[in-house]
Amino acid sequence: MTRIPAKGRPWPELRAELEAAKGGDFSWRDARIPVFVFHLDDALTRVQQEAYCAYWTENNLGQRAFPSLARLEGEVRAMGLRLLNAPEGGAATFTSGGSESIYLAMRTARDWARATKGISTPNVIVPRSAHPQFSRAGHDLCIDVIRVPTTRADLRADVAGMEARIDADTIMLVGSAPSFPFGVFDPIAEIAALAQSRGLWMHVDACVGAFLAPFAARLGHPIPAFDFAVPGVTSISADIHKYGMAPKGASLLLLRDGALQEHQWFRFDDWERGHYQALVAQGTRPGGAVAAAWAVMNHLGEDGYLHCARLVMDTKARLVAGIRAIEGLSVLEPSELSIFAYRPAEPGLDLESLVAAMTRRGWFISLLAEPAAIHLVINPSHHVSADRYLADLRAAVAEVRARGARGQAQAATY
Ligand SMILES: Cc1ncc(COP(=O)(O)O)c(C=O)c1O
Known part of the structure; x- marks a missing residue:
């Protein structure tokens, strides 16, 4: 149980507590969340x-x-x-x-x-x-x-x-x-x-x-x-x-x-x-x-929005191509704008284990329910994390294939 404290506490102490509270969150700043957040860079955040x-x-x-x-x-x-x-x-x-x-x-x-x-x-x-x-x-x-x-x-x-x-x-x-x-x-x-x-x-x-x-x-x-x-x-x-x-x-x-x-x-x-x-x-x-x-x-103007669109569409293309190149995964077709999903397409490579292996590597994983698949909404900041994501995904697939292990099922909640 908690209650409003009898005496107020100083802001610096609370600010430190808020910062510390984020310690267990996934990092949108490192572009490790494929949903919920639309981020370009620190300059736009300041605006x-x-x-x-x-x-x-x-x-x-x-x-x-x-x-x-x-x-x-x-x-x-x-x-x-x-x-x-x-x-x-x-x-x-x-x-x-x-x-x-x-x-x-x-x-x-x-x-x-x-x-x-x-x-x-x-x-x-x-x-x-x-x-x-x-x-x-x-x-x-x-x-x-x-x-x-x-x-x-x-x-x-x-x-x-x-x-x-x-x-x-x-x-x-x-x-x-x-x-x-x-x-x-x-x-x-x-x-x-x-x-x-x-x-x-x-x-x-x-x-x-x-x-x-x-x-x-x-x-x-x-x-x-x-x-x-x-x-x-x-x-x-x-x-x-x-x-x-x-x-x-x-x-x-x-x-x-x-x-x-x-x-x-x-x-x-x-x-x-x-x-x-x-x-x-x-x-x-x-x-x-x-x-x-x-x-x-x-502040962005049309040229700024074009820049964001270029980042999003190029990053998505890079991710889709990279995922297609990983044996055992398939990308859902068609995928037109900034959202796409992919899933394991070989026996022995189960989705739950793959999700667990990516989560352990610090990626927040969002799921599509029908068909069961990993779901991504690309935002402009993902251009900085796409290569790391693909490297971790390759490692995660290899790990799951090697272990042949089954993970804990996770519901595809929003
Ligand atoms: C297609 C679509 N419509 C509506 C919404 C609801 O928007 P909001 O979460 O801003 O209420 C969303 C949110 O993701 C969406 O993707």
């Missing part, structure tokens, strides 16, 4: 920290008190809308992360369908590879979320399967750009055309791809169209705190038609304090998250 601290105390709930935050947030929203080819009249909301952006998209679609079509028992159809947040939001919002198996050999959404599930209560179709499990783009243009032909809301979950795919495309990588350039795309979730390289707490929900925000507002008067209104699901919001996103986007 993130100083910009966040410049608005350390300001509350983004109070934009009348802090008009500078309204302006900075407006610029971040405008940059996102432009990047994703929103037409004139598009609108965006600055949220705390991908999960809130998805929640708001579903809540807005629900209230739009209720107001314009009288649908009171709505359902949303998503590929099974879509993020769990769609189902969580569905649970919270009383929307039935139908997950359609990704049966196609290319791991993408099964559009015909999704179409077969549409009924009179369907309000929204979803595609990922790309999906988190496989890193492939769903056929966004096909899903959007289907949505358009049935008068449905089409949401693109580009939480992963929004701030990477446009720059990878400019570098010549074959990236399918996934944004508002695709007719029929109604809304997009786009995380600035992933490949936008901002510190955590920054995402956008973008709408093709700003008039749809009428269904997004929560407006309330029935208490003594007067009118309350919000587009987001939060109350108090950190001003620092807005200031840091604004600073990172302006």
Whole structure:
């Protein structure tokens, strides 16, 4: 049991304790974590920290008190809308992360369908590879979320399967750009055309791809169209705190038609304090998250994002080639952007032992469940650790093969 200490303790002592507390963590600074963290270098980290601290105390709930935050947030929203080819009249909301952006998209679609079509028992159809947040939001919002198996050999959404599930209560179709499990783009243009032909809301979950795919495309990588350039795309979730390289707490929900925000507002008067209104699901919001996103986007600029995209795509190619060259391992195909998975493909080389051998070498291992495989989300800093990773992987495979030992199974938790 612990409790607030009766007497406060000096900061230097606590700072040392915090630093020591990290002793058992895996090192993101040495690029040993293949998920959760998006890091470029110490210089960008300094920009993130100083910009966040410049608005350390300001509350983004109070934009009348802090008009500078309204302006900075407006610029971040405008940059996102432009990047994703929103037409004139598009609108965006600055949220705390991908999960809130998805929640708001579903809540807005629900209230739009209720107001314009009288649908009171709505359902949303998503590929099974879509993020769990769609189902969580569905649970919270009383929307039935139908997950359609990704049966196609290319791991993408099964559009015909999704179409077969549409009924009179369907309000929204979803595609990922790309999906988190496989890193492939769903056929966004096909899903959007289907949505358009049935008068449905089409949401693109580009939480992963929004701030990477446009720059990878400019570098010549074959990236399918996934944004508002695709007719029929109604809304997009786009995380600035992933490949936008901002510190955590920054995402956008973008709408093709700003008039749809009428269904997004929560407006309330029935208490003594007067009118309350919000587009987001939060109350108090950190001003620092807005200031840091604004600073990172302006500091990196397009050339900085191209640099990040080059690092990510080159490192991924290097890792994929290196893993393919290790006998007994196979890389899941296709893998389009920055996410990929690989697994043992010979008897006697079991996944659990390989995971244990890599963990012993200081690598945090993230797992895909179906099929059982090791899962990586490449961030720009991985370019410094890729060669070490491959060397350790070669050694781990040799060790497991030599011992023929079986390790402890580890569940593929997020
Ligand atoms: C495709 C996709 N959508 C949504 C999310 C949720 O984003 P967040 O963790 O910022 O809430 C993630 C997170 O990894 C994701 O990969």
